[in-house]
Amino acid sequence: MFKWRRIIVLAVLAVCLAFLVLVGSLYFRQHSMLYHPRPYDASYADPLPHGGAELHFTTIAGKQVAFYLPAESTDRLPKRIWVAFCGNGSLALDWAWLQAQDRQSRDAFLLIDYPGYGKSEGYATIATTRAAADNALDALAAHLGVNEREIESRLDVIGHSLGTAVALDFATRHPVGHIILISVFTTLREEAATIFGGPLSHLLVENYDNRATLRELARRSPLPKIDIFHGTDDNTIPMRMGRELSEDFPALVKFHPVAGGDHVSVIGKAAREIVAAMNE
Secondary structure, three states: OHHHHHHHHHHHHHHHHHHHHHHHHHHHOHHHHHOOOOOOOHHHOOOOOOOOEEEEEEEOOEEEEEEEEOOOOOOOOOOEEEEEEOOOOOOHHHHHHHHHHOOOOOEEEEEEOOOOOOOOOOOOOHHHHHHHHHHHHHHHHHHHOOOHHHHHOOEEEEEEOHHHHHHHHHHHHOOOOEEEEEOOOOEHHHHHHHHHOHHHHOOOOOOOEHHHHHHHHOOOOOOOEEEEEEEOOOOOOOHHHHHHHHHHOOOOEEEEEEOOOOOOOHHHHOHHHHHHHHOO
16 A cells, blocks of 8 residues: 555656656747847848848847848938848748839938847847847938938838737837738737647746737827738637737727738748738
8 A cells, every 4th residue: 555655656657747847948948949040041041132131239138130121212301111020940031022112212221130130149038039120220220311290200011920010019119100010929928838739838038929019009199000910821820819809999900811821831822912911
C-alpha cells in the first residue's frame, strides 16, 4: 500500500513539475514566440527604388533605420504618406511592392522596422516599437525639411498581423485618415488563448488590445476610415477575429473576406483589392 501511495505521489509531483516547466517556458520565452527578428539578407540587396532613402535615428532601443519611398509626383509634399508595419516574421521592405503598383501615384510610403529587425538595433516591445514609429516620423520631417505638423495632416497607415496592432496604436497618437488592417486580431491575449488555452494566455506580459483601440478611435471626429482584409483560411489568426471587430464597430470598419487566403498568402491574393482601397 505504501509503495503505491509513493508511486501516486511521485506521479502527481512529476505532472506538477512538467506543468511548471511548461508555464515557465511560456512565460520566459514569450518574447521569442511573439517576435522573430532577422536582418536583411542578399535578397534585399537593391530594394530601394530611385529616390528612396534610409532614415537613421536613435531611440531607447538603440540605432534605428526606417525607409522612405517618395511619391512619383514632383509636388513639394506627397498627397498622402502611408506608414507601413509588417508582421512579426517580416521586414519593413517587404512592403516596397506597394509603390510599384501605381508609378503615377502621389502617395509616399514610410516603412518602419521594429527594434531588432532589419538594420535596427535593440529589442522589440510595445514601448520600443512605439518609440521607433514616432521617431521615424520625426526623422522623415527632418529629411523632407518640413514641420512634423505638415506631415501629420497627410498620414494613413497599413499593417499586417502584429503590424495591425502597431498601426492602430500609432493611429491613437496621430491624426490618421485611413487605416488598412490585414489579418487583424482582437487582442493579443485572445490570440494567445487560441494557441495555448485561456488560462495560460494570462501569462502574457504585454497585450495589444485592438478592440479597445478601435473603441478609442470610434470617439474621434472625424472618424478615420478603416478597412479589414482577412483570409478565410487563416489558421494563425482566425478570420472570426477580423469579422468580430467589424461587427463591433460597423460605423467605423468595412470587412473584406479574402477567399482562400491564409495568414501569409492573403496579401498576394488581395493585393489588387488592397491597393484599390488605398486609392479610394
